[in-house]
Amino acid sequence: xYSPGGGLGPxxxxxxxxxxxxxxxxxxxxxxxxxxxxxxxxxxxxxENRSFDxxxxxxxxxxxxxxxxxxxxxxxxxxxxHEIIADLELPHRGASTSFASYYIPINILQLPAGNTxxxxxxxxxxxxxxxxxxxxVPILRGVGNMPGGRIITLGATSLSRGTGTDxxxxxxxxxxxxxxxxxxxxxxxxxAFAVDPQNDIARTGVPINIVHDIATGAAGSETVVIxxxxxxxxxxxxxxxxxxxxxxxxxxxxxxxIAARAQCNITTAGDRTTGVILYGLVGGL
Amino acid sequence: xxxxxxxxxxxxxVGFVSASTTGTVLTTTAAGAKGSWVxxxxxxxxxxxxxxxxxxxxxxxxxxxxxxxxGSAGNxxxxxxxxxxxxxxxxxxxxxxxxxxxxxxAGSRVSARASMSTAATGTIQVMATGYTRGPTGAPGYSVxxxxxxxxxxxxxxxxxxxxxxxxxxxxxxxxTTNDYSAIMAIFGGNADIARTNSASxxxxxxxxxxxxxxxxIQEWPAFHPSTVYEECIACGIPVIPIEIAAGSRLAVxxxxxxxxxxxxxxxxxxxxxx
Numbered sequence: 001x002y003s004p005g006g007g008l009g010p011x012x013x014x015x016x017x018x019x020x021x022x023x024x025x026x027x028x029x030x031x032x033x034x035x036x037x038x039x040x041x042x043x044x045x046x047x048e049n050r051s052f053d054x055x056x057x058x059x060x061x062x063x064x065x066x067x068x069x070x071x072x073x074x075x076x077x078x079x080x081x082h083e084i085i086a087d088l089e090l091p092h093r094g095a096s097t098s099f100a101s102y103y104i105p106i107n108i109l110q111l112p113a114g115n116t117x118x119x120x121x122x123x124x125x126x127x128x129x130x131x132x133x134x135x136x137v138p139i140l141r142g143v144g145n146m147p148g149g150r151i152i153t154l155g156a157t158s159l160s161r162g163t164g165t166d167x168x169x170x171x172x173x174x175x176x177x178x179x180x181x182x183x184x185x186x187x188x189x190x191x192a193f194a195v196d197p198q199n200d201i202a203r204t205g206v207p208i209n210i211v212h213d214i215a216t217g218a219a220g221s222e223t224v225v226i227x228x229x230x231x232x233x234x235x236x237x238x239x240x241x242x243x244x245x246x247x248x249x250x251x252x253x254x255x256x257x258i259a260a261r262a263q264c265n266i267t268t269a270g271d272r273t274t275g276v277i278l279y280g281l282v283g284g285l
Numbered sequence: 286x287x288x289x290x291x292x293x294x295x296x297x298x299v300g301f302v303s304a305s306t307t308g309t310v311l312t313t314t315a316a317g318a319k320g321s322w323v324x325x326x327x328x329x330x331x332x333x334x335x336x337x338x339x340x341x342x343x344x345x346x347x348x349x350x351x352x353x354x355x356g357s358a359g360n361x362x363x364x365x366x367x368x369x370x371x372x373x374x375x376x377x378x379x380x381x382x383x384x385x386x387x388x389x390x391a392g393s394r395v396s397a398r399a400s401m402s403t404a405a406t407g408t409i410q411v412m413a414t415g416y417t418r419g420p421t422g423a424p425g426y427s428v429x430x431x432x433x434x435x436x437x438x439x440x441x442x443x444x445x446x447x448x449x450x451x452x453x454x455x456x457x458x459x460x461t462t463n464d465y466s467a468i469m470a471i472f473g474g475n476a477d478i479a480r481t482n483s484a485s486x487x488x489x490x491x492x493x494x495x496x497x498x499x500x501x502i503q504e505w506p507a508f509h510p511s512t513v514y515e516e517c518i519a520c521g522i523p524v525i526p527i528e529i530a531a532g533s534r535l536a537v538x539x540x541x542x543x544x545x546x547x548x549x550x551x552x553x554x555x556x557x558x559x
Contacts, residue, residue, distance in 0.1 A: 144423025190420035207377035
């Protein structure tokens with residue numbers, strides 16, 4: 001019987017604000033689709049002499065019904081912030097309505113005692129100065145009790161959304177592939193992908209079922225690595241903007257082209273369209 | 286057996302119906318009663334170490350539980366039971382996705398069944414994608430057990446009465462039957478879908494005798510919106526490696542920024558992986 005070994009507890013949430021039961025609030029720039037200032041999520045000092053191999057991030061309670069993304073960074077003792085996770089998307093449905101969580105197998109190396117600095121967050125939004133609550137929970141043992149790696153982001157656009165994937169005008173038929181990247185920057189061993197509404201939150205189908213394929217290979221010769229990942233919505237929900245995103249195993253070599261395509265059970269323009277952002281796990285064992 | 290995560294990986298999908306972009310239908314006939322097992326695969330081609338289970342297409346706005354099993358017809362062995370599928374606000378308004386590090390031997394028959402909270406005949410759809418290794422290379426666990434007392438189609442119900450103040454601990458399980466290497470949680474809204482205001486919550490999972498609980502997970506975030514979904518349909522705790530010895534008592538508590546009756550409700554389903 002398989003039983004991978006257990007890990008270490010407890011897991012604590014350093015972003016929890018017990019005074020209001022919320023997380024840390026990030027504010028987007030006064031210019032739409034522009035990063036706001038970095039805000040400290042938690043001090044590194046509380047994790048001195050320990051490394052962690054996963055980070056659970058939630059994005060919740062947005063102030064605006066608009067596309068938005070969050071970056072996670074690490075600040076060193078010289079007050080320099082280095083981005084370690086880019087463009088975690090909060091697919092939007094409405095203010096105070098949307099929720100996204102990401103279970104990220106990222107390795108953050110052991111920090112020597114006495115190190116100063118923090119894990120930080122910042123956000124951007126299609127609505128200027130919008131806010132979002134963030135929790136970032138470090139987990140000492142990684143996904144599957146295995147080491148994490150580094151995270152790269154592919155497919156994010158300047159409109160705080162993902163790359164658009166329009167499902168076919170023929171129902172229940174795969175559309176053409178849309179390129180996410182012409183060349184993967186590194187070997188990728190797992191992928192998570194966020195799906196956004198491409199600003200359409202007035203959908204009329206009942207239900208609307210959309211599946212996405214993620215594939216690798218040259219145009220016309222794609223090979224599916226993640227098949228038919230389902231999303232469902234209807235006229236009440238308009239878009240499922242309350243989702244948990246976790247990584248799925250893939251084996252993508254550096255230099256490979258990555259593409260996505262969609263299939264939908266209806267053909268209404270707009271209703272059948274979504275956007276995707278891919279997060280790739282690179283490095284590690 | 287550990288497979289380096291840089292190694293190749295294959296996938297195998299069962300239950301998806303491309304002609305309608307749907308899953309395989311499961312049927313229930315009485316409130317709270319398990320429906321019949323429905324085969325998703327007669328024999329898996331490969332050994333799976335990670336399964337992405339997706340549930341959608343409920344014909345009635347209700348709470349559902351879904352079981353996944355391996356084994357021949359009439360000898361189904363559940364590898365996970367009572368996956369809580371939230372979505373009371375409307376039929377077919379959202380899918381529920383579960384990322385499960387579970388092992389399925391090659392050649393296994395895979396099946397699923399469901400139960401529903403209402404008395405009407407219910408249908409829901411399921412599909413699953415098996416991968417030959419986990420996202421970081423880890424093998425899957427053998428089985429996941431429920432770590433709460435099943436009552437209706439919700440989990441352990443918590444109702445914080447004082448703003449931003451932790452409730453007392455509420456027992457989830459008096460004594461775990463087995464050793465566990467990881468736990469997972471799914472949160473729901475305790476059937477309340479008429480919320481006046483949203484609720485931000487922080488949830489604790491503790492272990493130990495009553496009044497002597499030690500923290501396993503502290504102030505995990507959760508959120509109920511007050512519009513559209515009305516409950517947290519994708520909130521929970523992913524499978525996190527935590528050691529729990531057999532014979533352990535587990536308890537839960539919550540604090541919330543909303544103490545309005547109904548709005549404040551959350552229910553918690555716990556699963557132990559071994």
